[in-house]
Amino acid sequence: MSCIEVMPKLGLTMVEGTLVNWHKSEGEKVEKGEILFEVETDKLTNEIEAKESGILRKILVEEGETVKCLVPVGIVAEGNEDISQLLKQSGGESGENEKKEEENRPEEKSGVKNIDTPKMEDRVKISPLAKKIALKNNVNYKLIKGTGPLNRIVKKDIEAYIENNRIKVSPVAAKLAQELNVDLTKIKKNGRIMKKDVLEVSEVAKVPEVVPKEKIEDKPVIQQLVKRGEKQVKMSAMRKVIANRMKESVSVSPTVTYNMTMDISELKRLKDSLKDIFKVTYTDLLIKIVSQVLKEFPLVNCSIKGDTFILKNYVNMGVAVALDDGLLVLVIKDCDIKGLKQITTEFKDLVKRAKENKLGLDDLEGGTFTITNLGMFGIDTFSPIINQPEVAILGVNKIVQTPVVENGEIVIRSLISLSLTADHRAIDGAYAARFLQKVKQYVEKPGMLIL
Structure with missing residues (x-):
């Protein structure tokens, strides 16, 4: 049975919420009562259960977006069910657009597909969550064949690609690369990347001149100097609310x-x-x-x-x-x-x-x-x-x-x-x-x- 999932109203005074996490990607199966997405208000984060069983056919609100209560955020329906009317009802794109996009996809010719010449980005069908994971991991999703509905690329396709193309690196080297801000993908080596490979491409040459010459060979000192600096961390929604309320309280009382x-x-x-x-x-x-x-x-x-x-x-x-x-x-x-x-x-x-x-x-x-x-x-x-x-x-x-x-x-x-x-x-x-x-x-x- 199809249904429109909406931003829930979790309290009498709640007027809007931020959708912080989808637990399912477009094309994935959903069971009634299963956690479907998470909503963050200015006071707490709640896990929201699916109202019906089916397939998550359409995500209408992306992760990180803030919308009013009762605004549609997604559509759950059977895989072969026509959701065009639900899309119109929810204010989303018409189902015709999805059909046209599929019709415009070039048919694969017999033989090996030329993966080195991907088509235009707007012809790549990919779920929002899968795209987010791909961009975060520097994955060119245009080269991946989707297994979701209408050949859409879904979360498991990206994760499988990352796993199959994972860089071989020792645990010590991986930790050191993170500490020294070294991009492992730029280390060209046949076989496993080791600690010495990371050190060779690290920024040891940028050690400040104030460091005595006799200390240049002191690797622990060099590593500490490279790690020194600043880091910007965004406040969580809860912390932003706390900050605003404390500031308001001090200014009011x-x-x-x-x-x-x-x-x-x-x-x-x-x-x-x-x-x-x-x-x-x-x-x-x-x-x-x-x-x-x-x-x-x-x-x-x-x-x-x-x-x-x-x-x-x-x-x-x-x-x-x-x-x-x-x-x-x-x-x-x-x-x-x-x-x-x-x-x-x-x-x-x-x-x-x-x-x-x-x-x-x-x-x-x-x-x-x-x-x-x-x-x-x-x-x-x-x-x-x-x-x-x-x-x-x-x-x-x-x-x-x-x-x-x-x-x-x-x-x-x-x-x-x-x-x-x-x-x-x-x-x-x-x-x-x-x-x-x-x-x-x-x-x-x-x-x-x-x-």
């Missing part, structure tokens, strides 16, 4: 950071006492405590629109979580009316799905306050940047075993410093201090949570 040290000994006892029932972390406990305190300090839980404070009678707690390619703020909804166990369970599930790239936009939106914990990295104190449109964020630092004086005696206590960054438009210093004092009361006497 006049902020002050307030630090307060608290005795976490009793909270530690509570945490340890619960381990036989369910595993709870300090972050889980602080989510519960801060959610409780925010109800008493509505300005810390508000947002600002123009000259108006938008006060919320609910707490949606955002928790910053570091992933390999950036930072996400996971949002646990209605924390002020949920128990500790439910908060712990939901937070663990959010973190698990974040690592598996299975989050929805609703998991990342609607936060009213954010907690970010760098204590596990040994940070003493820091000034977190507010997650807009919120007006405050709480930084959690490392726990330190500290000698303190109690009743004239020195005892060891577990102390922690919390750092509150607040928007001074909404939160004055005294208000911020009282908020931290109340958090401190709960941290040092967690039994208050049951009151």
Whole structure:
């Protein structure tokens, strides 16, 4: 059964997405429910499943393109099915163009085909993914015979060509060539390329004059000099969003950071006492405590629109979580009316799905306050940047075993410093201090949570 695959709408506020990767090439078989392509928004990347089984007949949106939600990105249909109407419906080229292109292809004559005189580029039928792989690997795809529908060149054709024409090179030579930026295709040699072959064509002649003559023969030094320089790396979509939002936050909010040290000994006892029932972390406990305190300090839980404070009678707690390619703020909804166990369970599930790239936009939106914990990295104190449109964020630092004086005696206590960054438009210093004092009361006497 044929269908038009579209850019999905993954959340209420999503208006567009970037198609970052096709898992199938044109002409390849697709099974319903199989991962077909990946979509990146300003907050996450999602794998999108095929709606129907068939052949990926047409790719309408190339990798890297950004389009509005519900815009057609591809067509899945049976191999012999007429998709001309689907092409017109989706705004793609007419199926007649494909027929004409095939009719204009010269018939192969009997005997050996002259591969040294390829036809014009516009007569070569190749899938977008196959073309991308070919260009990346400097492969002249005009010399390759396609095995896809209508003799189209597909991904497996390019990969087979690369494998059959792969340069024979030793592992050491391959690594050295990469380090010295040597193009292995320019080394003309019968047999395996070795380390000495790479060194012969490397840029050792360009060693700066400041290097002493006696060091010229020092190969490790030469290799390090050749590798010195600059490298430009494009930001990922997630990193670009983080950069823009941090810049926006700093320009919008006049902020002050307030630090307060608290005795976490009793909270530690509570945490340890619960381990036989369910595993709870300090972050889980602080989510519960801060959610409780925010109800008493509505300005810390508000947002600002123009000259108006938008006060919320609910707490949606955002928790910053570091992933390999950036930072996400996971949002646990209605924390002020949920128990500790439910908060712990939901937070663990959010973190698990974040690592598996299975989050929805609703998991990342609607936060009213954010907690970010760098204590596990040994940070003493820091000034977190507010997650807009919120007006405050709480930084959690490392726990330190500290000698303190109690009743004239020195005892060891577990102390922690919390750092509150607040928007001074909404939160004055005294208000911020009282908020931290109340958090401190709960941290040092967690039994208050049951009151």
